[in-house]
Amino acid sequence: MGRVAVPLESLSRLLPGRVLVDPALRDRLGRDASYLSGGAAAVVRPRTVPDLVRLILWARREKIGLVARGGGTSLNGESSGSPSTVSVDFGGWDRIRAVDPSARRARLEPGVVNADLDRALAHLGLFFPPNPGSWQQSTVGGNAATNASGPRSFRYGPTRRWIVGARAVLGTGELLRLGTDALKRSAGPDLLGAFVGSEGTLGWFTELTVALAPRPASRRGLVVPLPARVRLGRLAVRLAGANVPGLSAVEFADRPSARLLGSALGTDPGPGGLLMAELEASHRSSHAEGARRLLRALRAEGVDRRPTWVAEADELWTLRGRAGTQLDAEMGRRIREDVAVPLARLDELVDTLRRIARRSGVPFAVYGHLGEGNVHPNFGIDPASAGGRRLRRAVLLAAHRLGGTVSGEHGIGLVKSSWLNRELGTVAVDLLRSFKRRCDPDGILNPGKLLPTG
Numbered sequence: 001m002g003r004v005a006v007p008l009e010s011l012s013r014l015l016p017g018r019v020l021v022d023p024a025l026r027d028r029l030g031r032d033a034s035y036l037s038g039g040a041a042a043v044v045r046p047r048t049v050p051d052l053v054r055l056i057l058w059a060r061r062e063k064i065g066l067v068a069r070g071g072g073t074s075l076n077g078e079s080s081g082s083p084s085t086v087s088v089d090f091g092g093w094d095r096i097r098a099v100d101p102s103a104r105r106a107r108l109e110p111g112v113v114n115a116d117l118d119r120a121l122a123h124l125g126l127f128f129p130p131n132p133g134s135w136q137q138s139t140v141g142g143n144a145a146t147n148a149s150g151p152r153s154f155r156y157g158p159t160r161r162w163i164v165g166a167r168a169v170l171g172t173g174e175l176l177r178l179g180t181d182a183l184k185r186s187a188g189p190d191l192l193g194a195f196v197g198s199e200g201t202l203g204w205f206t207e208l209t210v211a212l213a214p215r216p217a218s219r220r221g222l223v224v225p226l227p228a229r230v231r232l233g234r235l236a237v238r239l240a241g242a243n244v245p246g247l248s249a250v251e252f253a254d255r256p257s258a259r260l261l262g263s264a265l266g267t268d269p270g271p272g273g274l275l276m277a278e279l280e281a282s283h284r285s286s287h288a289e290g291a292r293r294l295l296r297a298l299r300a301e302g303v304d305r306r307p308t309w310v311a312e313a314d315e316l317w318t319l320r321g322r323a324g325t326q327l328d329a330e331m332g333r334r335i336r337e338d339v340a341v342p343l344a345r346l347d348e349l350v351d352t353l354r355r356i357a358r359r360s361g362v363p364f365a366v367y368g369h370l371g372e373g374n375v376h377p378n379f380g381i382d383p384a385s386a387g388g389r390r391l392r393r394a395v396l397l398a399a400h401r402l403g404g405t406v407s408g409e410h411g412i413g414l415v416k417s418s419w420l421n422r423e424l425g426t427v428a429v430d431l432l433r434s435f436k437r438r439c440d441p442d443g444i445l446n447p448g449k450l451l452p453t454g
């Protein structure tokens with residue numbers, strides 16, 4: 001879809017009072033947390049499903065791209081627009097419609113922020129497990145559209161596992177109900193699963209039904225300095241096999257990315273950085289066995305410094321989420337990647353990343369979800385420069401060759417769409433295209449995202 005003038009008058013007539021053109025708002029809601037400049041001809045705040053259908057039919061008639069936006073924390077341009085698209089703000093869709101504690105399910109609007117959902121569920125002894133580092137701003141709709149993860153995905157898996165139903169509007173204006181209220185179903189393939197991770201390119205969620213987990217009575221965080229020669233992959237394999245009761249997260253930050261976290265916790269990172277873990281318990285006394293086995297597994301890999309305990313692990317994850325902020329200040333605009341490989345190949349990946357950094361002579365820092373083989377390498381080079389593009393390519397190729405993925409959790413967006421053929425294969429991408437054509441024949445939903453052009 002080329003650069004076109006957006007007929008704002010007809011849009012304003014269609015949804016009176018819901019179309020905003022204030023430049024600061026367009027700038028803020030037309031971009032996400034990627035480095036893309038983004039933009040929006042207007043911001044629309046639809047209030048109801050009929051509003052959304054009217055908007056979609058208008059966009060089909062006028063051939064205007066619409067970009068769905070939740071919390072706007074995407075890192076690859078998933079919710080970033082352009083001056084010829086319209087940003088559709090789901091921020092006001094923030095009601096939790098019903099919670100059924102006995103079925104452990106909640107029905108909610110897609111704009112509910114992760115942290116708000118967590119607060120609302122606490123007194124019921126339940127929680128929604130995905131907890132991305134952005135959880136104070138990110139929405140459940142955004143989590144579902146990117147299949148987000150978080151530290152607790154080590155135990156609970158990614159968002160996909162927790163989305164059990166949805167109502168959606170397609171790019172045709174048709175309404176669709178996905179999933180079932182029954183606790184299981186064997187009638188046909190998992191169509192709902194195809195919408196999870198589709199980055200708003202097939203249809204938009206107007207309601208989600210999420211599964212909930214019993215909330216542990218306590219979650220303790222543990223932070224241990226890592227020695228210089230630690231083999232992160234070996235450590236991850238050891239922890240995966242150690243059968244540690246209650247172990248729900250295993251993260252790491254190398255020394256350059258652990259400074260802020262270390263000083264906030266009063267723990268000096270070791271030469272290899274810091275390891276962070278979370279132990280859940282239904283009764284406080286039962287942390288003991290988990291802690292004993294965890295520390296034994298760590299010692300077996302040469303990690304033997306005294307741990308620092310954090311009484312409320314959420315604090316640890318909020319601090320850990322700021323590793324990127326520290327690097328923003330120190331490195332500025334940089335390559336921030338999100339590759340994942342099988343645990344058995346993690347050491348090869350980390351060695352390769354360090355080699356790439358050494359060869360190109362750029363500052364390097366890495367942190368991530370150690371227990372899932374998902375790392376976030378950071379290289380102090382402008383990703384848009386020729387050198388930056390070469391370096392990113394080398395990183396993504398390395399992950400691919402090691403049997404991994406170019407995105408463990410952040411998604412594809414605009415930045416990585418050219419990698420989808422390599423990642424999925426051309427037959428699979430072709431199938432996706434046919435599905436996209438049926439759901440969004442005019443290509444108005446999140447144009448350019450996810451699927452490679454051409």
Ligand SMILES: Cc1cc2nc3c(=O)[nH]c(=O)nc-3n(C[C@H](O)[C@H](O)[C@H](O)COP(=O)(O)OP(=O)(O)OC[C@H]3O[C@@H](n4cnc5c(N)ncnc54)[C@H](O)[C@@H]3O)c2cc1C
Binds near residue numbers: 071075133141144145
């Ligand atoms: C500091 C920081 C830390 C992060 N940590 C993590 C992490 O630990 N794990 C992780 O997985 N990610 C992480 N992210 C990336 C990002 O926060 C997640 O992908 C998050 O789930 C995005 O949610 P959002 O509400 O901000 O979505 P947005 O950025 O607003 O949108 C994301 C996608 O969802 C689509 N969308 C929004 N609403 C709807 C809807 N109603 N229907 C259909 N599609 C919709 C958008 O069009 C877009 O394609 C991090 C980002 C930052 C800035």
